[in-house]
Amino acid sequence: MNVNADTAFQPTAQQIRQQWSDHTAAVMLASPANPTGAVLDQGQLTEIIAVVGELGGNLVMDEIYIGLTRNGQLQSAAGRGEHVLVVNSFSKYHGLTGLRTGWLVAPQKTMPVAEKLAQNLFLSASTLGQAGALSALSDEAIAIFEQRRREIARRMDYLMEALPGLGFVLPVKPRGAFYVYADCSGLTRDSFSFCDEVLEQAGVVITPGRDFGDNQPERHVRFSCTSDIQQLKAGVQRLQAYLSSCP
Amino acid sequence: MNVNADTAFQPTAQQIRQQWSDHTAAVMLASPANPTGAVLDQGQLTEIIAVVGELGGNLVMDEIYIGLTRNGQLQSAAGRGEHVLVVNSFSKYHGLTGLRTGWLVAPQKTMPVAEKLAQNLFLSASTLGQAGALSALSDEAIAIFEQRRREIARRMDYLMEALPGLGFVLPVKPRGAFYVYADCSGLTRDSFSFCDEVLEQAGVVITPGRDFGDNQPERHVRFSCTSDIQQLKAGVQRLQAYLSSCP
Known part of the structure; x- marks a missing residue:
């Protein structure tokens, strides 16, 4: 979906609704986004969550840059619905890029599928990466x-x-x-x-x-x-x- | 494909040929295998490589236990053909299980696909894991x-x-x-x-x-x-x- 400067480089709920087809299963967004640095504000995010839910899809939010804002904290989409999945990592805000350690916040119902993917793709995050990540949470x-x-x-x-x-x-x-x-x-x-x-x-x-x-x-x-x-x-x-x- | 004690818990080239269908793209074997500890000997491996090549498929060898043999070294299938891919890891012989660091030996022609998968699944192995793996190669x-x-x-x-x-x-x-x-x-x-x-x-x-x-x-x-x-x-x-x- 192409987004332009006239919507501040993020899609609107209305655009998502227009682009939805019978074959659409999910919408994946990043906020803040790479390469534009564009952010979905709370009102936009709330509307998008509602529309995606209404259309029977899932919203996958890439929040890898959520800790890096020019001013003001952003609120995560995690926990905002049974159809909302959030992906994050220690690579950007915490600066632990090379550790390849991140996390997924997903509704309970997606756990069996998430576990199957994890078992087959990577089993678990690196032990050393997890230790580093733990230290990165200290004050x-x-x-x-x-x-x-x-x-x-x-x-x-x-x-x-x-x-x-x-x-x-x-x-x-x-x-x-x-x-x-x-x-x-x-x-x-x-x-x-x-x-x-x-x-x-x-x-x-x-x-x-x-x-x-x-x-x-x-x-x-x-x-x-x-x-x-x-x-x-x-x-x-x-x-x-x-x-x-x-x- | 079920393998039994009568073939020492590994498939024969003939069994692979019999099971092959129009929908078969590859055969994946492990030697030594988990849970049986069974090994393909060189003759068997050579026959299997030939048959899979003849059938136009790929052979993916899981050699994660190749360094762990009761006696005698095993020869890797790496480099044995343009249709042979070898998967290995520092998790077993080197004992670096938690580092999630391994490698793939694959023919040049598979590189574009392998890179695409790597880019989308994990980007790269953990930096710390790579450092540990490097040390694990010392005498x-x-x-x-x-x-x-x-x-x-x-x-x-x-x-x-x-x-x-x-x-x-x-x-x-x-x-x-x-x-x-x-x-x-x-x-x-x-x-x-x-x-x-x-x-x-x-x-x-x-x-x-x-x-x-x-x-x-x-x-x-x-x-x-x-x-x-x-x-x-x-x-x-x-x-x-x-x-x-x-x-």
């Missing part, structure tokens, strides 16, 4: 993650301020995750070759829209804020130098 | 695993000698893994309730055939040799006491 660790969250928000604020000066358009301000999704159609007709040139000529990595789907991928690029702010500033300067050298 | 670690292998062989020899005296029949001597699969039909008509009673009355855990399939599960039980020999001896004594108290 000391959470304090570090909160500090990191605020730092990421600061980086996003910086990029959101700097990018329009370079010719990028930000139709929707990202509210979570650590990405800024930008419209680059004022600079190029092909985001893919643009990213390639920026990498080769300016030494800056941007991800083209094509990596995320087929909704106008040629006019979008994704900036990531996982590097520190000095590096982001250096990247912006290089981009500026490169863009001003273009004919 | 010092291998020396420990070889000592353990010989110790497990000793335990299996002990059980194979002790069990017939209790009334179990071992139609095929296990050649690998750490299991002894025994015919218990001289002691019970129902291995499941038998295991339950043995657990309750004698405090000994045996696994009923039902946990492994539907090939005469009521007349088989699996003994595991992961406990040390003193504990195995205590188990045998308790079993003896229990069985001699039965009417």
